[in-house]
Amino acid sequence: MNELIQELKLEIINVLNLEDVTPADINDDAPLFGDGLGLDSIDALELIVLMEKNYGIKLADPAQGREIFKSIRIMAEYIQSNRTK
Amino acid sequence: MIIWAGDNIISALGLTSEANYKAVKAGTSGIALHNATSIAEPFQASLINREQLDDTFNQHFHSHTNTYTTLEKAAILSAHTAATTANIDISSPDALFILSTTKGNIHLLDTPDQTYDPRKLHLWHTAQLIAKHFNNTNEPITISNACISGLCAQITAIRELSDGRYTTAVVIGIDLLSRFIISGFQSLKALSPKPCQPFDDNRSGLNLGEAAATIIYRKTTQPPNTHITLVNGSITNDANHISGPSRTAEGSYAALTNILQQTNHNNIAFINAHGTATPYNDRMEAIAITRAKLNNTPVNSLKGNFGHTLGAAGILESIISTHALTDNTILPTHNFTRGENEYPLNIPTKTQHSTEPYCIKMMSGFGGCNAALLFKKNTHNGTIH
Amino acid sequence: MELYINQYSYISPKHTHPTVTTAGEGLTPLYRAIGIDYPKFFKMDNLAKLGFLAAELLLQQNKRNLNTRKDIATICFNRSSSLDTDRLYQTTINPENNYPSPSLFVYTLPNILTAEIAIRNKFTGETSTYITPSLNPETIVRTVRQTLNNTNGNTAITGWTEYADDTHEAFMMLINKQHNSNTTTPFTPEQVNKLIIHLRKQTNNK
Numbered sequence: 001m002n003e004l005i006q007e008l009k010l011e012i013i014n015v016l017n018l019e020d021v022t023p024a025d026i027n028d029d030a031p032l033f034g035d036g037l038g039l040d041s042i043d044a045l046e047l048i049v050l051m052e053k054n055y056g057i058k059l060a061d062p063a064q065g066r067e068i069f070k071s072i073r074i075m076a077e078y079i080q081s082n083r084t085k
Numbered sequence: 086m087i088i089w090a091g092d093n094i095i096s097a098l099g100l101t102s103e104a105n106y107k108a109v110k111a112g113t114s115g116i117a118l119h120n121a122t123s124i125a126e127p128f129q130a131s132l133i134n135r136e137q138l139d140d141t142f143n144q145h146f147h148s149h150t151n152t153y154t155t156l157e158k159a160a161i162l163s164a165h166t167a168a169t170t171a172n173i174d175i176s177s178p179d180a181l182f183i184l185s186t187t188k189g190n191i192h193l194l195d196t197p198d199q200t201y202d203p204r205k206l207h208l209w210h211t212a213q214l215i216a217k218h219f220n221n222t223n224e225p226i227t228i229s230n231a232c233i234s235g236l237c238a239q240i241t242a243i244r245e246l247s248d249g250r251y252t253t254a255v256v257i258g259i260d261l262l263s264r265f266i267i268s269g270f271q272s273l274k275a276l277s278p279k280p281c282q283p284f285d286d287n288r289s290g291l292n293l294g295e296a297a298a299t300i301i302y303r304k305t306t307q308p309p310n311t312h313i314t315l316v317n318g319s320i321t322n323d324a325n326h327i328s329g330p331s332r333t334a335e336g337s338y339a340a341l342t343n344i345l346q347q348t349n350h351n352n353i354a355f356i357n358a359h360g361t362a363t364p365y366n367d368r369m370e371a372i373a374i375t376r377a378k379l380n381n382t383p384v385n386s387l388k389g390n391f392g393h394t395l396g397a398a399g400i401l402e403s404i405i406s407t408h409a410l411t412d413n414t415i416l417p418t419h420n421f422t423r424g425e426n427e428y429p430l431n432i433p434t435k436t437q438h439s440t441e442p443y444c445i446k447m448m449s450g451f452g453g454c455n456a457a458l459l460f461k462k463n464t465h466n467g468t469i470h
Numbered sequence: 471m472e473l474y475i476n477q478y479s480y481i482s483p484k485h486t487h488p489t490v491t492t493a494g495e496g497l498t499p500l501y502r503a504i505g506i507d508y509p510k511f512f513k514m515d516n517l518a519k520l521g522f523l524a525a526e527l528l529l530q531q532n533k534r535n536l537n538t539r540k541d542i543a544t545i546c547f548n549r550s551s552s553l554d555t556d557r558l559y560q561t562t563i564n565p566e567n568n569y570p571s572p573s574l575f576v577y578t579l580p581n582i583l584t585a586e587i588a589i590r591n592k593f594t595g596e597t598s599t600y601i602t603p604s605l606n607p608e609t610i611v612r613t614v615r616q617t618l619n620n621t622n623g624n625t626a627i628t629g630w631t632e633y634a635d636d637t638h639e640a641f642m643m644l645i646n647k648q649h650n651s652n653t654t655t656p657f658t659p660e661q662v663n664k665l666i667i668h669l670r671k672q673t674n675n676k
Contacts, residue, residue, distance in 0.1 A: 016573075019498075019512035038509060041329055045273060045572035053569045062274040123565060187579060189551075194560045208551050208601040224609075227601040229551055230581045237598060244616040265556075268563045269575035319621075320596040322544070324588040328576050336594060451576060452585035454597050 004076045012072075015050050016043050028073045044069060056084030087246045089313035089460075090253075090303035091171025092404045093163045096296040096391055097131040100141055101166060105401075106408040109390050110436065114419050116280050116292050116392055123264050126271065129280055130262060131294035131392040133159060146218075154190050157211060159297035160259045161218050167299035168219075173253060175219050175301070180253040181245055182225035184212035185238035186396035192263035215257065223251070232359070232450030233320070234258065235298075235399020236458055240318035242302045252304040258400030259297040266395070267293060273328075275363055282420040283360035283386035284367050284432050291361040294392025298400035310465035313407045315458060316443070319343035323453035330369035330449055337373035337449050340457035344445070345377070348459065353382050354441035355415045357406040359448040360386020361393050366449065371428035373447075383437065384430045389419025403446050403458065410444045410462045471619060473657035477644040478629075479527035480669045481520060483637060492638065497523060504530070508590065515555040515577035516638070518586045521546060521631040524640035525587045528627065541623035543595040544584045545614055550634035551580040551601050583631060595623050605630045605641070607662035614645055614657070624648070630666075641666055 009023040018037060026037070032047075033039050044065050051057040051068075057079065059065060068078045093101060097115025098108040108115075115131035135155060142158045145165060153161065164182075168175045175182075189208045193201050204210040212225035226245070230237045235258040242254035260266070270276050270293060277290035302315070319340040323331035331337070356379060358370045367386075374380055387402050394401055409416050415437040424432055447457040481500070483492055490499040497519045501511055504526055514522060559574040576582060584597035596617055602609055614628045629642035643665075645657050655661050 017512040018509070020509060040326065042273075042327075042573050042576060048274075049272065049569050049571060125568065188556075191556060191578075194556060195563075206553060206556075207549070207603075209549065209603045212601075213603070224603075224606075229579070229599050229601055230597070231579045240620075241613075241616075244620055248612070248616060264563060265560065265578075268568075268570040269559070269572075269578065272570035272572040272575055274572075320598065322585065322588040322594050322597040324585075324592050324594045326589070327582050327585045339594065450581075451579050452581040452597065453588065454581060454585070 001076060001080065004080060005072055008072055008076055011050060011054065012047070015046055026072055029071050031071060032069045032075070051079065055079050057082050086308060087243055087302055087304050087314065088308045089300060089315065089407065091167045091173055091301040093167035093170065093299045094296060094401055094404055095133060095138065095159050095163045095298070096294070096394070096401065097133060098390065100137070102404055102408065106405055109387065109405055109416060110414065112419065114280065114390050115294065116389070121264070124267050128267055128271070128276060129278070129292040131292065132262065133295045138162065154193070154205065156190055156259060156261050157214055159261070160215050160257050163297040163299045164215065164219065164255055164257050167301055168255070171301055173301055173303065175253065175255050176221050177253065178223065179251055180221055180255060181223055181251040182212060182216040182221060183238045183242055183254055183256045184208070184215065184225060184227045185234040185256065185258040185400060186211065186227070187229055187231060187234060187260055188266060188395070191265050192261070195264055229396070230450065230454055231452050232393070232395060233399060233448045233454050233456040234396045235401070235403070236318065236446065236448050236456035237320055239300065239315060239399065239403065239458060240320065240456070243315055243318065246302060246304050254302045256300045256302065256400060257297070258397035260395035260397055261295045262293055277362060280420055281362035281388055281392070283362040283388050283418050284371070284384070284424055284430065285421050286423050286425050288362040288364060288367060291363050291388065292392040294394040296391060296394040296397040296401045298397050298404055300400055300404060308463070311411060312463050313411065314461050314463060316461045317344040317459040318456065320454065320456045323455065325453050327453065328451050330365050331453065334369045334373035334376060336453060336455035337370060337447065338376045340455045341373055341377040341379070341445070341447065344457045344459040348443060350379060350382065352441050353379070353443045353445060354410060354439040355383040355385060356445040356447060357402055358384050358386050360388050360418065362388055368425070368428065369449065370447065371425065371430055374430060375428050380429065381431055383415045384432050385416050385418045389421070399446070399448055399456070403460070406444050406446055407460050410460060413438055413440050415439050471615070471647065473615060473618065473645050473647060475643050475655040475657050475661065475665070476646050477528055478665060479524050479640070479642045481524050481527070481638070481640040513573065514586055515552070515574070517552055517554060517580065517631065517633040518577060518583045520633050520638050520640045521583040522586050522590065524629065524631065524642040525591070525627060528642045528644055529591065541595045541621065541625070542591070542593040543617050543621065543623050543626040544587050544593055544597045545617060545626055545628040546584050547600050547602050547605070547610055547630050548580065548632045549601070549603060550632060552578050554633050587627060593627070596621055605666060607659040607666065611657060611659045611662060618647065641669065
């Protein structure tokens with residue numbers, strides 16, 4: 001799980017162009033959206049693409065993202081139990 | 086004075102403004118489910134009939150057929166039809182072409198052989214080709230302001246004609262659908278899997294559409310007995326987010342108040358909203374209309390008939406709206422049954438009669454931009470007040 | 471109505487800033503050199519980055535003076551629209567690797583650049599994007615004049631922002647109805663033309 005969390009952090013920094021953010025800056029349990037990283041609705045859509053592209057997970061309803069992207073840990077747990085690649 | 090002198094619409098509902106207006110009044114929609122092997126999911130859209138377009142184009146301009154893209158043909162045919170119907174010489178040095186488009190010939194990026202003239206990807210080149218087709222040598226103006234482009238182009242037309250360099254402005258709006266555009270809206274999760282329902286409580290996203298549409302504005306000292314004028318226009322920015330509309334409808338509200346400074350709300354027959362049927366857009370417009378104290382004024386959206394026709398939308402929807410204004414008619418909103426409780430609007434479900442002289446066209450787009458136009462119907466008895 | 475050029479900025483691969491260039495390295499070194507903290511910069515496409523930085527350079531000295539931001543218009547001109555990002559987006563819809571990118575798609579509209587400037591500076595006036603075959607001082611002056619004539623505003627940010635085929639050029643001006651104490655350059659096609667020739671020449675001599 002920790003490995004997946006680290007991998008996800010690097011992917012998110014890369015995909016969302018968080019140039020001045022390091023993996024250490026992202027708390028495993030802190031909310032991904034809201035004040036912390038300054039992510040917005042387009043970032044959420046980009047995370048949906050990331051889940052599909054890297055882990056073969058297709059969200060039927062984009063609103064599901066709200067639950068899944070609550071924190072890096074919750075996202076990693078969701079990926080672990082639903083990944084197809 | 087500057088008056089509305091002619092127009093044309095090419096869409097799934099027909100190749101003339103009259104055919105399109107009649108179809109909308111009869112409650113027809115051009116939206117249907119389409120499947121393309123290259124696009125991930127089936128999509129609802131209103132598409133121009135390519136065969137019919139080609140046939141009609143060939144009847145008029147047989148010698149040019151091979152050199153133009155479908156987009157260029159549709160734009161040329163639309164400008165030609167508008168000019169001939171209104172009997173206006175658009176090749177004249179007094180005529181200026183203004184093009185409103187978001188993506189022009191973007192489908193060419195997707196062609197594997199890449200043998201096209203690379204300039205065809207440039208929007209200014211599309212505008213030049215169209216003007217050149219009519220032997221018009223003035224440098225055309227090209228506006229690309231996302232979804233509000235068609236309203237900006239009309240505002241630019243009035244400004245240019247007021248400036249005095251030209252007496253005629255040919256304002257053309259065009260966008261066609263391609264894998265590029267459809268996949269993009271799919272990635273934004275903005276498309277509805279069913280026919281769109283503007284302002285409805287159950288709305289679930291937009292449908293895309295294709296259109297070419299033309300309005301000709303003209304300076305004249307002898308206007309016809311009944312004619313339309315573009316009284317006021319405003320463009321504003323939310324300065325809030327690049328894709329999400331303002332939660333307080335700041336820019337849209339400002340555009341509405343800017344155009345209504347001298348107009349009694351009771352004289353407004355209807356507001357033709359952007360009404361894309363996405364949850365956020367329609368909510369934002371409802372807030373803007375409510376803040377502007379126009380929530381009792383009838384509101385409609387044409388997206389259920391044409392889909393969102395992007396750079397053509399501002400032109401197309403202005404044409405249908407001013408035809409309705411002249412026809413003393415308020416058009417209903419296709420597929421609308423029940424509105425939201427929080428910001429209730431007056432959204433007719435059946436055609437209504439109104440002789441009020443003004444109508445409003447409003448739009449908002451990516452980049453936080455908003456625009457509103459105020460049109461007036463003038464009659465030979467002077468204006469109704 | 472008299473209009474004045476009260477400030478201008480210029481970015482090209484050879485000429486940008488006393489200590490950095492935007493050749494090869496992209497636009498990030500210039501962002502660092504200007505010394506602002508605006509993480510959204512890294513999410514922008516190249517065209518928006520270019521226009522954003524040109525506006526930052528332009529407004530650095532004037533930020534405090536722009537009190538009534540409400541009516542400030544942002545009017546941009548370029549040749550290639552968003553074609554640079556269009557090509558990038560196209561690579562995400564390759565049939566063999568088809569994952570369309572929503573964040574890239576949003577930037578396939580050239581007017582997003584004007585939005586980025588408006589958002590950064592809270593400009594709620596008119597934003598407009600015109601596509602012209604080349605930098606045409608006459609068109610720029612006429613359009614800005616018409617815009618300020620027909621709106622309540624006194625101020626416009628305007629200029630040329632072109633990003634294409636690994637080259638780029640941004641030329642931005644702050645236009646006011648009143649001139650400030652530093653400059654009384656009238657906003658005319660002749661003056662804009664003189665200015666751009668001067669800036670391009672300076673670049674070539676470096």
